[in-house]
Amino acid sequence: MNKTELIDAMAADAGITKAAAKKALESFLGNVEGTLKKGDRVSLVGFGSWSVSRRSAREGRNPQTGATIKIAAKNVVKFKAGAELSGAVN
Incomplete structure (x- = not known):
């Protein structure tokens, strides 16, 4: 949808x-x-909640060349499904 x-x-x-x-x-x-x-959290009881988490900087690899690259730190949005939503899809 x-x-x-x-x-x-x-x-x-x-x-x-x-x-x-x-x-x-x-x-x-x-x-x-x-x-x-x-930086706050959004919660909808029974549906789920959204939150922001910090992903630290890390090293990765370029898949084409195999060279090591630095991946910058960033904020990521996370969603955790609530019990009712999880139960409805299972």
Whole structure:
């Protein structure tokens, strides 16, 4: 399911226009992004939680040449599924 299909499904389920569903989805995504940028965690009970983790710098290899390269440190977003979501897909 892509973003357009999700917007269509949200509009149909909630009985709202596609424009309103798109606005709601973009608001949700913007708020999640803003919270993660501040370093905070987003939790939706039963669904899951998003958090930011720091990946330290490390050495890697160029697969074409085999040469050692330095991979810079960066922040990564992690998602952990909640119990209800995990149970629903298993």
